[in-house]
Amino acid sequence: MCELIQIKNFDKGFNCLYHCAFMLKQLPELIEPLRLAEKHRVLKGELPLSRMDRLADFLLDSSGTVAIDLEFSIDANRWSVVKGKVEAQLMLQCQRCMEAMEYPLRLRVNLGIVSSADLPRLPEQYEPLLLDTEQLALIDIVEDELILGLPDVASHKPGDCEVKAAGGKSGKGGKVRGGNRTGGTVEINAGAATESPGKPERENPFKVLEQLKSNKKDKD
Numbered sequence: 001m002c003e004l005i006q007i008k009n010f011d012k013g014f015n016c017l018y019h020c021a022f023m024l025k026q027l028p029e030l031i032e033p034l035r036l037a038e039k040h041r042v043l044k045g046e047l048p049l050s051r052m053d054r055l056a057d058f059l060l061d062s063s064g065t066v067a068i069d070l071e072f073s074i075d076a077n078r079w080s081v082v083k084g085k086v087e088a089q090l091m092l093q094c095q096r097c098m099e100a101m102e103y104p105l106r107l108r109v110n111l112g113i114v115s116s117a118d119l120p121r122l123p124e125q126y127e128p129l130l131l132d133t134e135q136l137a138l139i140d141i142v143e144d145e146l147i148l149g150l151p152d153v154a155s156h157k158p159g160d161c162e163v164k165a166a167g168g169k170s171g172k173g174g175k176v177r178g179g180n181r182t183g184g185t186v187e188i189n190a191g192a193a194t195e196s197p198g199k200p201e202r203e204n205p206f207k208v209l210e211q212l213k214s215n216k217k218d219k220d
Contacts, residue, residue, distance in 0.1 A: 027068070030135045033113045036072035037080035043138070044069045049088065052143040058150055060100050061091040068142055070109060079122070080113040082129060086145050092154040097161040107149045111141075 027045045036043075046065040049055065056062050066088035075081050090103045112126030122128055129141065155161070 027138060029137060029139070031138050032135055033072060033082065033129065033131055034080055034134075037074050037082075037113060040071075040073050042069070042071045042084075047139055047142055049090075051139055052146070055143050055146055058147070058154075059091055060093050064089060066142060066146060077123070079126070081126060082109060082111040082113065082141075084109045086142055086149075088146060090146075090150075092150075094156045094161060095153050096155045099156075099162055101154065101156050101160075103151070103154065105146060105149050107145055109145060 027043060027047060031043070046067050049059070049064050049066060050062045052062070052066075066086055068084070068086050070082055070084040070086075072080070072082050085106065085108055087104075087106045090105055092101050092103045093099070094101045110126055111129040112122045113129045113131050114122045116130060116132055119128055119130070129136075
C-alpha cells in the first residue's frame, strides 16, 4: 500500500496530504532527500524563476518557470541519489553587445546525497548534494543547478550581435547605446565591454560565476 506523505504547499504555505501515486500540481517547498530516495519518489512540475533571488543577478527578466523532473532513489552501491533533468528558457544579457539574448538551458541532474563527512567517499560520477540537515529547500537545489549550468560568459552566436560601430555600421569596434541596465555608454573593443560613468557599476555576475565554478573544481 502506498503511504500518504505530508508536504508544505509551495505557493500557499499550508500543509497538505498527497497520495504518492499522483503527480503533484504544486511542488513541496521543503523536502527530505534521504526519505524520498528510500521511497523512490519522483518530483515533477514547475517552479517560478521569480523566487530564485541568486539566479536573478544573471537574468534580464525573471518571469517564466523552470520545469523539473527529478527521481530520488538508491543506487546499486547504496548511495542515495537524485537523477533527472531541469529545463528553463532564460533571458540573459550578452556581454559583447549588452543586448538581451534568449538562452535555453537543459541540464541533466546526477547528484549524490551526501554529508560533509562522507563527501570524500562520493563516487566521481555524482555531483554532491550536501545534506547536513534533514530537510532542504527544493527551490535551492534547482537554483544551484541552474546557476552552475550558466555559460561562463553569456554571448550571442557569432554574427547575431547587434554591435554598432561609429557611423552606424555593424562591427566589432565603436560604441553602442541602449540595452544597458547600468546606464552610460558601452565601449566595444575586441569583444570586451567597459562602461563610462553613469549609474554605479555593479560586479559582473558572470565573473562571480566563473569564480564559483573555479572554486567548485578545486573542491572536487
